[in-house]
Amino acid sequence: MEILIVGVFALVAIAIATAVSPRVGVAAPLILVALGFGASLLPGVPTVEIDPEVILAGVLPPLLFAAGASIPATDFRREFRSISGLSILLTILSTAVLGVFFHWVIDDLSWAWSFALGAIVSPSDPVATSIIKRLGVSPRMVSLLEGESLLNDACALVLLRGAVAAAAAAVTVWDIALEFILAMTVAVIIGVVIGRLNLWVSNRIKDTTANTVFTLAVPFIASVPAEMVGASGLVAAVVCGLVTGNGAAKALSPQVRLSDQQTWHAIELILEGVVYLIVGLEIVGVIQEVEEQHEGIGFAVALALVTIVLVLLLRAAFITPLLAAQARRARRAERLRPHLDDIRTRLADPDTQTEAIRQVGRAAGGITGRRILRGDVPHEHVDRHLTRAQADAGYLVRAPLGPREGAVMVWAGMRGVVTVAAAQTLPTDTPDRALLVLIAYLVAVGSLVIQGGTVRWVVAWLKPSRGASPEEAARERAELDEHLDQAVADAGGADALGSRVAVIEVQRDALIDARRLGIFSSALLSDTLERLDSEQIRLEM
Structure with missing residues (x-):
């Protein structure tokens, strides 16, 4: 009966928070954290401890699958370099710098556990990113933030796994690097295979309700085998979602797509809400444990605040050159557009067509470019490749990312459920485990309160690009x-x-x-x- 009461309370709280959020101007996740925290203070409410595997293996795969399915594949392709940098390089950099910091300020904390805590607080959160998505910023910025938050949690968890292994045995940096590469590569392969299998099976299940039931299992069909072979189940779920979302329009009927869309919107809302309620419910018990073991929580609070500042500084230091590189891409695209238009004109002329095809091949580069130069690609495919190149150049020119957008991207890098769940996976014999878990919780909640609570005002103050104007859209x-x-x-x-x-x-x-x-x-x-x-x-x- 208690579980039933808690479940009903959670559903009602999620519905109320979602409905009230636009009226009060406070993000729904923050309302839910406050509700969970308030409920935990009521007399008779027991201390809540959720097995982190429930979140890592039961909650995150469907959430990331749904987010991956909603990301436009074309935008993901265009921003892949930037997304890779944010999700992998920035996560590794943050883990290293924060690991050094924690080793310096926490007495007797070994290097391995210092880097473990650094990995825990490094990734931005895929659920917290939904806050910025609802503020109407430019679609390009949303694509970058969503792509980053989808992949960096898996990167951080692999680094955490390596750090914990290093604490227990002699493990080299090369061992961790090899494990990371294998975990990501195998996960991508599994995600692609399961995504295509999902489309094939769904196309043959004609009953819409049965198809929806099958779809609910797909994230786990991707994540569980990946985890069993030592790969990242979360990356497998993300890739499976990307493949499914990109192929659904061609493979599935409108009825199935509409049913899946409505179902997954409801699931996302419930799972996101449950996660933030859990954060609010659990934090009181962790605080009590730290107070008993460390005579107060002042040190943990101060360390969490400094960590949030360090994370923002590292993020700003990484995004600044990233924006400079994006600006160079935009200038190069602007210079390239007249050249592409000229190639198209010559491609339509039989007298200059051969040379135009060679230019397309040289510009394409890689395997595709070599096939074009050898004449292995039909003329219509060359024309399509040129059309895509023109569209990509136009995209970079029309949607530039400047300092205002960069500042919002820095502030939008909130920590959240991944940090909370990862902290709970620390082994029970971890030195000062309660302190490390509390620091991670405070970083996550503090980030949501400080950044999530003010991001609306930051966007209003900075006035970043909102995308196309009404005239351009029309x-x-x-x-x-x-x-x-x-x-x-x-x-x-x-x-x-x-x-x-x-x-x-x-x-x-x-x-x-x-x-x-x-x-x-x-x-x-x-x-x-x-x-x-x-x-x-x-x-x-």
Whole structure:
């Protein structure tokens, strides 16, 4: 009965926090942390201790799967270098610097445990990033933050695993590096395989309800085997989500996609809410333990505050050159656009076509470029490659990232559930374990309160880019409508297709092709696809 009461309380609290959040201007996760903390102070409420495996293995895989499925694959491809830098290089840098700091300030804490705590507080949180997403900042900034938070938690957990192993036995840096590479590589392979298998199976389950039930198991079908072979189950879930989200429009019916979308929105809301309630409920018990063992929590509070400042400084130091590199990419893209336009003109002329194809091959580089230079790629594929290059250049020019956007990205790097869960995985014989866990909790909660509680004002003060203006958005929508009309005309026209559903299917194929090429914004393509799906469902009822 107690479990039932707690469950009902959690659902009601999540619903209330979500409904009240826009009215009071406070992010729902902060409201839930406060509710959990307040509930833990009530008489008769026992100290809550949640097995970290419940969060790491039971909560995070579906959350990361859903987040991965919602990230536009084209945006992820375009920002892959920056996302990799933020999620891997910055996490490693933060772990190293914070490890040195903790070894210096905490008496008798070995290097291994110092780096373990550094790894715990290094990753930004995939759930906390949802706070910034709701503030209407530019889609490009959201893609970077979401991509970073999806992958850096797995990186931090692998580093934590290596640090704990080093504390128990002689482990070299090369051993940890090899484990990291293998864990990530195997996880990516498993994620891709399970993602494609999910699309294949879902395409053959015609009953929408049965398909939804099967989909709920997919994140675990990816994460559990990965963990069993020593890889990162979280990375496997993320990659599986990316593959599923990118292929769903082609492989699944509108009814299945709409059902999955609604189901996963509800699941995300519940799981996110439960996580933050747990943080609020658990922190009182950890504080009591530290007070008993260390005669107060003042040292832990001070250390947590300094850690938050250090994390922000490290993040700013990393993002500053990253933005400079992005600015160089934008300037190079601006210079490249006239050259690409000239290549397209010559590609259409039979007299200059051969040289234009060679230029496309040289510009493409890699395996694709060599195949183009050898003549192994059909002319229409060369044309598509050039179209994608033009679209990528336009994307970089239209959505620049400047100092204002960089400052918001620094402030948006909040810690949260991954830090809390990772801290709880420390072995019971860890020296000063209660102190280390409390520091991690305070960093997570303090980050949410300080950064999450003020990020709305930071965005209002800095006024970063919000993406396309209303006029630009209207112009792009008109261009997309014209593109869809042209696709229908190329298919013989609406009369030849015979029905509105057939027209919708042609337009959907055109949208999917446009998404592969990146010739329209991901948000517009997603909105248009949802509109077509809703219309087809209505017609087929």
